[in-house]
Amino acid sequence: MKIAISGKGGVGKTTFTANFARWLVQKGATVLAVDADPDASLGTILGISDDVLTDLKPIVDMKELIEERMGGSGAFYPLNPNVDDILDDYSVSVGQLRFFRMGNIKGGGTSCYCKENSFLQALVNSLILGEKDTVILDMGAGIEQLTRGTALGVDVLVIITEPSKVSVQTVQVIQQLAKELGIPRVVVIGNKVRNLNDEKFLRDRFSSEQLIGIIPYSDELLEMSINTGSEVLPEGSLGVQLNKIYGKIIEEGDD
Numbered sequence: 001m002k003i004a005i006s007g008k009g010g011v012g013k014t015t016f017t018a019n020f021a022r023w024l025v026q027k028g029a030t031v032l033a034v035d036a037d038p039d040a041s042l043g044t045i046l047g048i049s050d051d052v053l054t055d056l057k058p059i060v061d062m063k064e065l066i067e068e069r070m071g072g073s074g075a076f077y078p079l080n081p082n083v084d085d086i087l088d089d090y091s092v093s094v095g096q097l098r099f100f101r102m103g104n105i106k107g108g109g110t111s112c113y114c115k116e117n118s119f120l121q122a123l124v125n126s127l128i129l130g131e132k133d134t135v136i137l138d139m140g141a142g143i144e145q146l147t148r149g150t151a152l153g154v155d156v157l158v159i160i161t162e163p164s165k166v167s168v169q170t171v172q173v174i175q176q177l178a179k180e181l182g183i184p185r186v187v188v189i190g191n192k193v194r195n196l197n198d199e200k201f202l203r204d205r206f207s208s209e210q211l212i213g214i215i216p217y218s219d220e221l222l223e224m225s226i227n228t229g230s231e232v233l234p235e236g237s238l239g240v241q242l243n244k245i246y247g248k249i250i251e252e253g254d255d
């Protein structure tokens, strides 16, 4: 299963992605976490050291390798290049989780980065051994990251929003784009919700089918950006709320 996380800048995408990825690992899934944000931060939140992150080559920089494995520059290239051997060079293992950096994907024009993404897909396919294995992408704030290429094979797009007008407007832009890109399922999650007014603001703007969960404003989540690499998942009522949201994302999107 392939899950992508999107939304306006600073709404909590990376925090959500990191916790979700850890939860999936706890569930016994093999998780491939991909930082598709050029302003990479998922690795840091997952607790990977700066030194290791600096040395990690991004997938888009594998131009030569892509040319070699995918063949030529034409429109057709093999769909299943042999990629097993390079996984260790281009990813970092954090327990059962494998971390990749996508690198800087420029949108617009006719460039769709199809090759890079087919390559990523091949990497993913070579890793997907069981039904419980999951790819999770932190898309970054720019909608230009959401292209035909990156949307390839995404089963569910999760859009995170704060209770604010600008953040909701971004959700609507992303929803439209996702529709055009043919992403089969798109869900919205409210984050940093402080009170009933905040919650009402979001519920008035999205149907209950769209808005599948609300995450409260929480010091525990805020502190994840300071105490990075925590293995501990939120517990108590916050933990229960988060688990419910994760469950909704994977169960309904699983086919």
Ligand SMILES: Nc1ncnc2c1ncn2[C@@H]1O[C@H](COP(=O)(O)OP(=O)(O)OP(=O)(O)O)[C@@H](O)[C@H]1O
Residues within 6 Å of the ligand: 007, 008, 009, 010, 011, 012, 013, 014, 015, 016, 037, 041, 140, 141, 191, 192, 193, 215, 216, 217, 218, 219, 221, 222, 223, 224, 225
């Ligand atoms: N529910 C929450 N309650 C309080 N703080 C939160 C919550 N979720 C995330 N945060 C905090 O908000 C800040 C931004 O979160 P995060 O980096 O995950 O956002 P982002 O959407 O990935 O940002 P960017 O667009 O810059 O990549 C961080 O300090 C994080 O700890």
Ligand SMILES: [Mg+2]
Residues within 6 Å of the ligand: 013, 014, 015, 037, 041, 042, 138, 140
């Ligand atoms: Mg982020």
